[in-house]
């Protein structure tokens with residue numbers, strides 16, 4: 001059976017039934033912004049929002065999230081609630097308001113300067129500030145208040161997203177032990193040696209063990225979590241059942257590889273508008289008669305962007321016959337620019353691009369085009385379509401949705417995926433050219449292999465990967481989690 005939106009809705013109806021279903025995430029599924037034409041409601045581009053929106057629409061649940069849009073306060077009622085999606089009104093978005101200090105300490109500080117580098121082995125040292133930790137704790141309490149207010153005296157499920165809320169499950173369980181609480185951790189879980197440096201490691205583990213179900217992308221992250229718990233806190237890890245028991249209560253630890261809406265991207269890729277836009281982009285960037293490689297990422301140090309640019313540099317050194325014949329496009333928006341490390345990273349990428357373009361470019365041709373802005377979703381697909389290869393060179397990545405989107409956008413069987421071994425996606429997309437992003441020569445050679453791969457082989461590999469992503473799609477991800485949660489309730 002291939003999971004789709006209808007199958008997911010059916011699963012929700014039969015498994016969640018009369019129980020309340022509350023999703024918690026930092027990022028909201030709908031954002032209200034002011035424009036010269038009045039307030040508009042936008043959808044942030046996020047795989048998680050795409051997956052969970054139909055679940056909430058099917059069961060009329062509640063989504064609790066940080067109200068971060070500049071017009072968010074203008075559209076809510078006195079309880080900070082707004083009905084969404086606009087015009088359809090199937091569920092409630094409950095916004096939680098944070099002060100700039102709270103956002104700084106909880107989001108930029110502890111979540112993104114401590115937990116993010118701690119969980120990714122990308123050799124960026126985490127910053128552990130006592131004040132950030134205290135703010136993180138306070139904000140987790142604040143979200144708990146909002147969730148419990150929404151739950152009222154009902155029974156139900158709370159499904160928490162990500163590393164912004166490591167303490168929330170325990171707080172919820174302390175106040176309402178009968179609730180079924182699950183969490184999905186969208187980033188890797190490191191090995192226990194790496195995790196040991198966190199000054200508040202025990203509190204974080206205890207917080208997470210408030211969950212009935214804790215999900216990671218891959219089995220290896222689950223195993224790392226079990227190891228960390230086994231040595232780091234008074235609890236019993238069961239490697240057979242993949243669970244942890246603390247204080248007599250069990251937390252199931254399971255892999256649920258996240259994915260994309262394959263059918264949606266496939267449809268977008270095959271519509272004429274997208275093909276037209278791809279042609280326009282080819283002309284705008286002067287890509288005609290050239291081979292094209294692309295990378296699309298938030299500018300984040302885990303994505304290995306300088307490493308990939310160095311490989312492009314090495315590629316032209318080793319294979320100068322490609323000068324003037326190959327262009328690499330690095331796309332995607334800036335990210336977390338309030339954090340110094342990210343500002344420096346962005347500067348490094350700009351400098352490196354300029355240096356490589358100076359070194360190899362000439363006669364109206366530059367080897368790298370760096371285009372740092374937020375693209376409309378259809379344009380992302382148009383870029384996937386015009387590329388001969390897509391390069392994902394993350395130093396470490398929980399899953400990486402770009403790799404799966406590229407595959408979904410290539411029903412033409414053309415296009416080669418060059419994929420870092422250190423992504424969760426590499427476990428499923430075995431027919432990609434798998435690479436070590438730290439090995440510059442290996443990466444440079446992979447570019448050549450991709451560009452010279454015979455058509456038949458390209459299309460065979462692509463078809464296998466497309467089958468995988470078609471089946472293991474985002475609806476399956478959500479459906480499997482809901483099925484597991486339901487077992488806990490009955």
Ligand code: GDG
Pocket residue numbers: 045046047048186187258296297298331332333373374375376377380397398399400401402405
């Ligand atoms: C975290 C984990 C895990 C990028 N630029 C634009 C744009 N994008 C879209 C891509 C893709 C998404 O952003 C990025 O997803 P990733 O999975 O690659 O990366 P993270 O943001 O780091 O996500 C990751 C994920 O959570 C889900 O669990 O896979 O491992 O780090 O969808 O297409 N979209 C648009 N314009 C852009 O300029 N519209």
